[in-house]
Amino acid sequence: MVDEHRTFVIVGAGLAGARAAETLRAEGFGGRVILVGDERDRPYERPPLSKGFLTGAADRSSVFVHDPAWYTQAGIELHLGQPATRLDPLSRTVVLADGTPLTYDRLLLATGAEPRRPDVPGTGLAGVHRLRRLSDAERLRGALAARGQENGHLVIAGAGWIGLEVAAAARGYGVEVTVIEPEPTPLHFALGPELGSLFADLHREHGVRFHFGARVAEIVGHDGTVWAVRTDDGEEHPAHEVLLAVGAAPRTALAEAAGLALAGRDEGGGIAVDASLRTSDPHVFAAGDVASAEHPLFGRRLRTEHWANADDGGPAAARAMLGRHVSYDPVPYFFSDQYDLGMEFCGHAPPGAYDQVVCRGDMGKREFIAFWLLQGRLLAGMNVNVWEVNERIQQLVRSGAQVDPDRLADPGVPLESLAS
Structure with a gap:
């Protein structure tokens, strides 16, 4: 074992962070590895949250990256339920919400992304959902199972991958589904109109209703719970549950407050990193959804929010932290299952x-x-x-x-x- 005197801190206990910790040990790093996460659950994979776990085909235990004992056996120090609130690059210190300071030799920011929150009335009503965390999926799965027995209605704001996968899951429970999307087809910016229309036809065949060319303007409540959704063109859709699936924003607050360089909006936002996933601070790296990396293959920055980027990016960042030569250039990849x-x-x-x-x-x-x-x-x-x-x-x-x-x-x- 080498580097026993060094401490590597990973902020973000998702797939990228877990794979980075795993790789550090696999590459022979013998120092302290501290993995910090703001959720109480140990690292898990997110695709099942809108696929197998949400449909009921997979159980809760199947989503986790490692068994609980693995972290002890690998000597990974877990700080779960403790978000990092401050980063001081000069002293190389991360401070947790409870005031605990963690001094590092190398730091990996794998803070991921969070669902965008549309600025419309009614988002605080009971029955309004976002889908990013395991707890979100558990709540949504329970709601779909219950509404399916009552011929209930789910309105989904957004016809992206998450919106469509949840629509398919909801129809499997027997829930009535309406999808509201400002573009003329689903997946308009992901696949273009040529292929987006195919997904519209697929979902219509399974009973999903689409309302294109409109945005949610208000979620209407009754006695504190969802009753209907109004769109900006004056339409009203009955709803018992609402899913807000209008995209995700990289969680850059920690990096921005610390003065790290960020990528521009035309580069997807996020923390700017080079092809070795190093930030503007030589001791700090970033990977996963939050990182906008110089991509050698495409000759531009890319920020990718999919599973493969976390699965590949975490190990690549770990090797770069160890001083290995890294040129992170995977072809972006993702998958989806619908019906x-x-x-x-x-x-x-x-x-x-x-x-x-x-x-x-x-x-x-x-x-x-x-x-x-x-x-x-x-x-x-x-x-x-x-x-x-x-x-x-x-x-x-x-x-x-x-x-x-x-x-x-x-x-x-x-x-x-x-x-x-």
Whole structure:
């Protein structure tokens, strides 16, 4: 064991923080590892909160990254239910809410993101939900199970990934669902209108109602509980429960107060880090949802809010903290399950970044691969109910090679033969 005299502090006890702690030990670090989290639960994975755990297919114990005994065996000091309230880079000290000071040699900020809170009346009513934490998912799961037995109504503000996955889960319980979305299709900024309409059709087939081109203006209550949702175009929707799923904001308050550099809005916000996940302070690193990293592959900063980024970013930051050479350049990846549709997406193709969408397979049967291109170069791909291909799609994205759109659309042409 090496570095026994050093202390590494990780602020943020989510997946990125847990994987960083695990990697420090796996790489032979013998000093103190202190993992700080503001939740009382030990680190867990967030995808099940809107998928298997929410639907009831998975139990609570399945979401945790490690068993409780692992932290003791690995010598990881847990400070749970204790948010970090102040960071002093000059003295290399983090102060917890109870006043405990933690002095570090290296610090990792893995503080994640938090749901955005729309500024509308009624968000404090009983029956208004956000979905970010395990406790949120437990509360929402109980509400859906109860409302499903009563023919209750759930209104979801936001047709992004969380909103759609919760809609699918709610329909599984028998809950009536209305989704309110200001854009003309679901997932408009994630997939564009070409693919967003496919998800609208999928959910309509399962009884979900959409109200596009509108925002929630007021959540109306009766006796302190939700009764209806009004939109800014004057419509009113009955509701017993409301989910606010209008995006997430990186939790940068600790870093900002300490004077660390932040990324611009056009870079997704978050804490600015280089390709080794180091912040503007050489002793402080950031990973996961909160980090906006210089991406060697795309030549720009990216802030990614998905599971794979936490799972990969935590270990990469740990190695950089140990002085290893790190150039963090994974192809962004995420997945979703909705009803009988499963999909994987990789790459980076924001609105305006591509000029063509090519599909191979049968969109009608929802068994296809979609590709986003710019001047013949593959930026991103999404496989829908087609499996064992995502690794090859990632290789094409990483290659930066020109591809022939006609061959790309032909299922008879192997993906591995497309790079020119």
